[in-house]
Amino acid sequence: MEDNKNIAKNYNPKEFEERLYSEWLEKGYFTPKVDKNKEPFTIVIPPPNITGQLHMGHALDNTLQDVLIRWKRMQGYSTLWLPGEDHASIATEVKVEAELEKQGLYKKEMGREKFLEKVWEWSDKYRNRIKEQLMKLGSSCDWTRERFTMDEGLNRAVREVFVRLYEKGLIYQGNRIINWCPKCMTALSDAEIEYEEKQGNFYHIKYPAKSGEEYVIVATTRPETMLGDVAVAVNPKDERYKNLIGKTLILPLVNREIPVVADEYVDMEFGTGVVKITPAHDPNDFEVGQRHNLPQIVVMNEDGTMNELAGKYQGMDRYEARKSVIDDLKAQGLLIKIEEHNHNVGTHDRCSTVVEPLLSKQWFVKMQPLAEPAIKAVKEGKVQFIPDRFSKVYFNWMENIQDWCISRQLWWGHRIPVWYCDDCGKLTVQADDATKCVHCGSNNIHQDEDALDTWFSSALWPFSTLGWPENTEDLKYFYPTSVLVTGYDIIFFWVARMIFSGIEHMGEVPFKYVFIHGIVRDSQGRKMSKSLGNGIDPLEIIDQYGADALRFTLVTGNSPGNDMRFYMERVEAARNFANKIWNAARFAMMNLDENIQNYEAENLNNADKWIISRLNEVVKEVTENLNKFELGIALQKIYDFIWSEICDWYIELIKPRLYGDDLKDKAAAQFTLKTVLVDSLKLLHPFMPFITEEIYKHLTDETPSITIANWPEFSEDRIFDKEEQMMNHVIDAIRAVRNIRTEMNVPNSRKAKILLIPSNEESRTAFEDGRIYFERLANASEIVFINSDDIPKDAVSKVIPGGEIFLPLEDLIDREKEIERLIKEKERLEKEVERVVNKLSNPGFVNKAPQKVVDEEKAKKEMYEDMLKKVLERLEALK
Structure with missing residues (x-):
């Protein structure tokens, strides 16, 4: 024990916070041992992205984790809070590219190797910064076990998972609709899209039948994609269009024949009840196209310009093409009307570019077989959401899950472990770097250029960080982890993926509890953001x-x-x-x-x-x-x-x-x-x-x-129930006396006699034992026990749980001076009431003043009238 007399006079956290954290690290208090005699308690940190400073949301998330870890450590558990950082492939690549461009350096000119050197420099800098910030917060992480989603061990785990899923037929390469950023030129996950309500239009376009006698009207918000239409769909129950099903229409501007198909996907009540089907540019249309075996026509390049299949619009930007398409439809008399329409538009959260649904050849994970056991685990209570209402969010996503696009057209990230043979054309898929084709033995092979979605590696976080695929002592002891602490905004993107990954690769869930917290808003309830300038730096x-x-x-x-x-x-x-x-x-x-x-x-x-x-x-x-x-x-x-x-x-x-x-x-x-x-x-x-x-x-x-x-x-x-109740009686009595003295403006220096009628013998004993407390804390001159016959006429009283208290008025105040003071107070308040009443009686004020001002005056009137009533009561009592 340090000398207790030498503790600093004033509280100044700067004098000891950094020193204490260094001592904790030096003594190894945060580094648990694998101890079979202790029960483990494990939390893996939601790894912050290496894209900048920690914000208030991180401060909340990590404070909650630290509370749980420190508490369990004190309870005697072998507690591991495993820290680390996420490489955040697309977010980091965008930021590094922007920084390099300021220096006149460009990614494609630098080449993959040189560019990645710069990203690793960035990574080292920001990982250290994140670590320092977490330390300042007091986070009791085990820094000896710190991990990074791009470190060698985790890369090994990522490759191993890819290979296993591929060999089970759960990873495949195919053409499907994905979210595409025309600026960053990569596929995106749902987590990387922000939806904004934007002013748009519904364009009502006439599609004539081949016969020339009939037509349908199609409403669309993206008329430039009509160049890739391969059908129109109507609901089979819609009587308006039954005669058209199976017939063909002429696609405006393109003059291509397209069929009318019946599909229950079409909402008869929405728009015209007719939907254009563009399988290469809309996820719902893609599914309709699959059901009806329709062709897929891509009319847009990856940079958002129109391609050769767009005909005369080739080379135009998508929005420029939209304008030209509308002008041409007007000229041909096929644009029926333009209707204003507010709708949610998906934008890339990193560059704010409007995302384009696009048919693309990518790598996908088949989700249905993985989702089913993960749904069952939560329904059976093996994983519990705190609060439970968030399990509904989980089920809603998992039960309607689509195949997961895992490839990204990026350099920073885990490169897909697939090699293409330039001779036989077959694929080599393996965890180690390939040097030759496993099918024909050719050395003429090249690795897939794409990287894996960031969530692919973070989905493995609870077990990859503990050494998997090796069966390490840490893995055997600390897995499954105990609780995951995270925000509600990534339940689908991260939590769900960790659950199905843990079940698939470890045979058991990754954690027992998912503790969900909300977000930190500013004092006005607004989300903190750079655009609003309302963010608060936790370090400040x-x-x-x-x-x-x-x-x-x-x-x-x-x-x-x-x-x-x-x-x-x-x-x-x-x-x-x-x-x-x-x-x-x-x-x-x-x-x-x-x-x-x-x-x-x-x-x-x-x-x-x-x-x-x-x-x-x-x-x-x-x-x-x-x-x-x-x-x-x-x-x-x-x-x-x-x-x-x-x-x-x-x-x-x-x-x-x-x-x-x-x-x-x-x-x-x-x-x-x-x-x-x-x-x-x-x-x-x-x-x-x-x-x-x-x-x-x-x-x-x-x-x-x-x-x-x-x-x-x-x-x-x-x-000590009895003693607790007795002291509560004393405290209640002292509090009551203090309240009386405060209400009557009795100076602290003035002592008063306290008369007590206890409700029972126990109360009497409590008050008797507490005499010294009344004298010190209630300014009592003496304590006197009385019965109901001895209550003085002029006394202020209070009923308390242990009995009744009476304070003689003469001990509290000088009667004549108090009456004189109250008369002056009465006169003052009467004038205030009269002033406010006159003001509120004036039609000019009531009709012209802002409602807020009028309401304030009404509130003053009520306040002054209440104060006057109390003064009058006091005067009456003193007479």
Whole structure:
């Protein structure tokens, strides 16, 4: 134990936060051992992207994980919080390209090898930055096991999974509709698309029948894709078009014959009930085309320009082509009308380019066989979502899942382990680098140019980070992990993929619980973003207020699954709480003798037993809350206990004993104070690790660090119901007296007699034992027990759970002076009421003033009338 008298006078987190974190790392407190005598508790970090600074969402996510890890570590588990970073292939490539272009360097001119050297430089820089930021937050990660989705071990795991799925027929290469970014020139996952509501148009176009007598009207938002139409579809139940099914139409501008097909996909109530079918440019049309064996005509290049199959529009940008198509349709009298239409448009989240659905030859994972056991695992409770409502989001996606496009036209990422033979044309698929074709033995082979979707590697994160495909000791001991902490926005993209990957490759789910949190919004409830300029840098908060204050703010405002608003006032309140703890601890240290174990249990008085019993209950409730992932509720209970019951009550109750001469009584008070402070620090430690450690090291030598201290446990021996109730009566009585004095503006220097009618003998004993507390904390001149016949005429009373309290009026106030003061107050309030009433009676004010101003005046009227009523009542009582 460090010298408890030498703790700094003022709370200043800059003086110890960095020092303490370095000590924790040096002592290896965050590095668990594979210990068969301990139960493991594992969390794998949602790996942050190496694309820049951590934001407030990261701060929330990692604070919640750290709370769980520190708590379980103190409970005696072998806790592993495995950190790492995600290579974020497309996001990183876009950022690095942009940086290089500022230097006049261009990706294609540099070539793959040189470009990747630059990306690795970027990766090293930002991975170190992320690590430093997590350390500043106090994250108790095991940095000896840190992983990166592009490190050698994880690359091995990625290749192994690809090969296994390919050999089972679950990975295939085919032509399907994918999300395509014409600017970045790559396929995208759903996670990389943001939907924005944009003003667009419905173009109603006339498609004449081949016979020339009939026609249908098709409504579309993307008329440029009509150049690739291969059919129109109607609902088979739609009486309007039954006679057209099986007939052919003439595709405007192209003059190609296309059939009318019947398909239940068509909504009879939407638009004209006729849908153009362009299988190469729309995912729904693609499915219709598959069902009806329709051709696929791609009319657009990968850069968003029209190709040779677009005829006269070849070479035009897609939007330029749209304008020309519309002009030509107008000229031919085939454009019936243009209707304004707001609709959601998908854009690439990295470059804001509108995404194009495009038929493309890509690598896909067949999802149905993988999804079924993953759905079953959640339905059977092997994986539980906290809160449970998010399981519906999971089921909705998994039960309607489409095959997963896993190839990306990028250089940064895990390159697809497929080699093409230039001689026999067959594929070599293997985990190791191929040097020859496995079919014909030719050396004339080349590797697939594409990289794998980032989610392909992060889907393996819970087991690849532990050494899979090798059956390592870590893998056998720490897998499956215990809980995943993440936001609700990536349930489908990441959580679902980890579940089916864990089941497929490990034979069991990757985690038992998925603890979902919301997002951090600004004080107005808006999402934090660069465009709004409302983002708050967590590092700036830490620099100004300390990591503990930030962590406290993020957890107190948190409930599972719900968004939270970030207020700077809450950070200030958190800092005030830290100050309160610091000052209470300093007071305790100044008044604790070095040897305070020499006390006897019978010397514990009601106040000691009350606070011990209350601590015992708080330990029980907080542990229960943490078990249910109610972190915000748990912290609120700890806060209330420390601030109110320890600082505001217990310390004040025992001051006379600490300063007194009764050594046994003093030892009992000191022992109790130290006990409740140490255990309270332990409860608070997972939430506010730095301040609790700094105080703990000065307060006790129970363990070298609070990080490895034992979590407090509920004990039947610490239940003191009788003493707790007795002290509650005393506290209720003192609080009632204080309220009376406050309401009557009684100066602190003025003492008053307190008359008590206890409700029973137990209350009488409690009040008798608490005489010293009334004198000190309620400014009592004396305590007198009376019966109902002795109630003085002029007294203020309060009913409390333990009886009734009476304070003689003459002890509280000088009657004549109080009457004089109240008369002046009455006159002032009457004038205020008259002024407001006149204002509200003036039609000119009521009709012309803004409603907000009128409402404010009405509120003032109610307030002044209420104040006047109370003054009149007081005057009446004094007469």
